[in-house]
Amino acid sequence: DGGITQSPKYLFRKEGQNVTLSCEQNLNHDAMYWYRQDPGQGLRLIYYSQIVNDFQKGDIAEGYSVSREKKESFPLTVTSAQKNPTAFYLCATGKGQGRYNEQFFGPGTRLTVL
Amino acid sequence: AQTVTQSQPEMSVQEAETVTLSCTYDTSESNYYLFWYKQPPSRQMILVIRQEAYKQQNATENRFSVNFQKAAKSFSLKISDSQLGDTAMYFCALPSGTYKYIFGTGTRLKVLA
Numbered sequence: 001d002g003g004i005t006q007s008p009k010y011l012f013r014k015e016g017q018n019v020t021l022s023c024e025q026n027l028n029h030d031a032m033y034w035y036r037q038d039p040g041q042g043l044r045l046i047y048y049s050q051i052v053n054d055f056q057k058g059d060i061a062e063g064y065s066v067s068r069e070k071k072e073s074f075p076l077t078v079t080s081a082q083k084n085p086t087a088f089y090l091c092a093t094g095k096g097q098g099r100y101n102e103q104f105f106g107p108g109t110r111l112t113v114l
Numbered sequence: 115a116q117t118v119t120q121s122q123p124e125m126s127v128q129e130a131e132t133v134t135l136s137c138t139y140d141t142s143e144s145n146y147y148l149f150w151y152k153q154p155p156s157r158q159m160i161l162v163i164r165q166e167a168y169k170q171q172n173a174t175e176n177r178f179s180v181n182f183q184k185a186a187k188s189f190s191l192k193i194s195d196s197q198l199g200d201t202a203m204y205f206c207a208l209p210s211g212t213y214k215y216i217f218g219t220g221t222r223l224k225v226l227a
Contacts, residue, residue, distance in 0.1 A: 031213050037157075042205065042219040050213050058214075088157060094213060100147060101209040105159035 003027065004106035006091050011111045013078070013085070021076045021109045023091035031094030032074035033103065036060060036087045043090065049074055078111065086113045116141045116210045120218035127196045128226050134181070135191045135221045137206030143167075147209060148189045150180070153220075154202040162204070165189065196225045 007022045025032065031050050035043040045058030049068040063082025068074055078085045091106040117140045127133035139148065150162040165173045165182050172180050177197075181190045193200055206218040 033215075040222075043217045045214065048213060090157075090159065092159075101213060101215065102147070102149070102161070102164065103207075103215055104161075105151075108157045110157075 004091060004093060004104060006089075006106040006109050008109060009107065011109055013111065013113050015113055016080045018077055018079050019111065021078070021089055021091075021111070023074045023076065023106060024072055025074075025091075025093050025106075026072060027093055027095070027104060028071070029093035029095050029104070030071070031101070032068070033092040033094065034058075034064070034066065034074070034076045035090040035092065037090060037108075038087050046076065046089075085111055087111060116208060116216055118206050118208050118216045118218040120206055120221050122221045123219070124222045124224070126224045126226055127193075129196055129198060131196055132192060132194045133196055133223065135193075135204050135206075135223065137189045137191070137218055139187050139189060139206070139208050139216075141187070141208060148180075148182070149207040150178070150189075150191045151205045151207060151217075152200075152202045153205065154199070159205075163191065193223075198225050198227060201225045 004025045013019045033048040034046040044060050046064050047066045049055035055066050065077045089109045092103045095102045119138045145168045148165045152160045152162045163173050163175045163178050165180050177194045179192045203220045203222050205220045208216045210216045
């Protein structure tokens with residue numbers, strides 16, 4: 001089946017630890033995205049990547065890092081520098097460009113800092 | 115700057131009734147797509163409907179339809195014959211630039227039995 005997988009579904013982290021959230025897609029889409037969603041809130045863009053080995057900061061990139069070594073994968077690392085990392089994280093891919101960009105979403109990862 | 119505004123944080127509707135969710139936006143583009151996404155309690159974001167701005171006909175997908183007013187920059191979502199499974203957060207979205215998206219803050223819809 002074509003789609004986007006995110007793992008793990010739930011993740012617990014101790015303060016001061018870095019954690020990496022996985023995102024894999026087999027839709028053959030060039031663009032990939034990471035969003036953060038806080039309770040009752042909309043989506044805020046963390047990072048996005050248009051092509052392999054290239055990525056851009058979104059609106060709330062501080063405390064996060066990404067890599068895009070292959071088209072199918074776009075992992076997100078939440079570093080200890082992120083002050084309030086407890087949130088729901090959504091990975092998405094983009095089909096098309098510009099005004100025709102349609103986004104597809106993974107099932108999400110809930111990160112809780114203990 | 116492009117913006118998307120959803121002014122109704124929460125709404126409720128009786129099962130089988132019709133409800134309309136509002137969205138206004140601002141863009142300098144002449145042609146573009148607009149989207150409505152649904153996020154049920156499972157948190158999986160699902161595309162509900164898309165509208166291409168140059169098409170005058172409002173998009174329809176089964177019980178979901180839009181009222182697109184380009185001049186007024188309004189893009190509302192109408193849900194007919196509401197079902198319990200329609201309970202979700204609904205987000206209006208507008209592509210911005212080459213690859214980015216702008217999402218509204220969402221409307222939480224509760225369908226009452």
